[in-house]
Each structure stands twice: as structure tokens, then as C-alpha cells.
Amino acid sequence: MTIDNALVTVNTGGLNITRGNTTIILPQGTTLPVVLNLVVPVDTTVPVTLNVPVNIPLNQTELHEPFTGLQDVVRPFYCMINSNAINLNGEPVCR
Numbered sequence: 001m002t003i004d005n006a007l008v009t010v011n012t013g014g015l016n017i018t019r020g021n022t023t024i025i026l027p028q029g030t031t032l033p034v035v036l037n038l039v040v041p042v043d044t045t046v047p048v049t050l051n052v053p054v055n056i057p058l059n060q061t062e063l064h065e066p067f068t069g070l071q072d073v074v075r076p077f078y079c080m081i082n083s084n085a086i087n088l089n090g091e092p093v094c095r
Contacts, residue, residue, distance in 0.1 A: 001026045 003024040010017040026032075058064050078085060079094035087093055 001028070001030075 003026070006022055006024045007019045008017065008022050008024070009019060058067055075093065083094050085093040
């Protein structure tokens with residue numbers, strides 16, 4: 001990896017360089033002793049689409065009665081269109 005225009009400071013027994021402009025070349029696989037502790041605020045909305053299977057036994061909820069009532073309202077119209085309709089249990093819908 002090459003780092004161009006790096007500012008370096010070197011302090012040795014006989015040589016002192018402060019903010020010297022240089023090019024640093026690091027061999028591949030060089031491990032750098034760097035510890036980063038950064039807080040990066042993120043304010044982004046990510047759209048997510050999930051298929052979540054749901055199996056709610058309506059006959060065990062407060063919705064049972066309203067849905068049963070809705071079936072009673074829709075049944076006459078449904079039977080006008082398909083008088084031989086059967087439910088999921090194989091029973092006739094129109095009686």
C-alpha cells in the first residue's frame with residue numbers, strides 16, 4: 001500500500017523532522033498497531049420486505065364473531081356466483 005503526501009515527524013538522537021512531506025510504502029500484510037474508537041452517527045432508512053407467515057386461530061380471538069358475521073353477509077352473493085362452492089373442509093358453502 002502506498003500513502004502519498006503523508007506528513008511525518010521523526011525524532012531521533014541526531015535527526016529531527018517535523019511534519020515532513022513524504023511517501024510511505026507499506027508491504028502487503030503489514031500490521032499496524034492502530035486502535036480506533038469512533039462514533040459514527042447514521043440516519044438512514046433501509047427499506048425491508050419480509051414474508052412472515054402468520055397463523056392466527058380467529059375462533060380463539062375477539063375477531064371470530066365479526067368475521068363469522070361477514071361470512072353471513074357475503075354468503076348469498078357468493079352462492080349466486082358459485083352455488084357449488086365448498087369450504088376448506090370440503091363442506092358445501094351454499095345450503
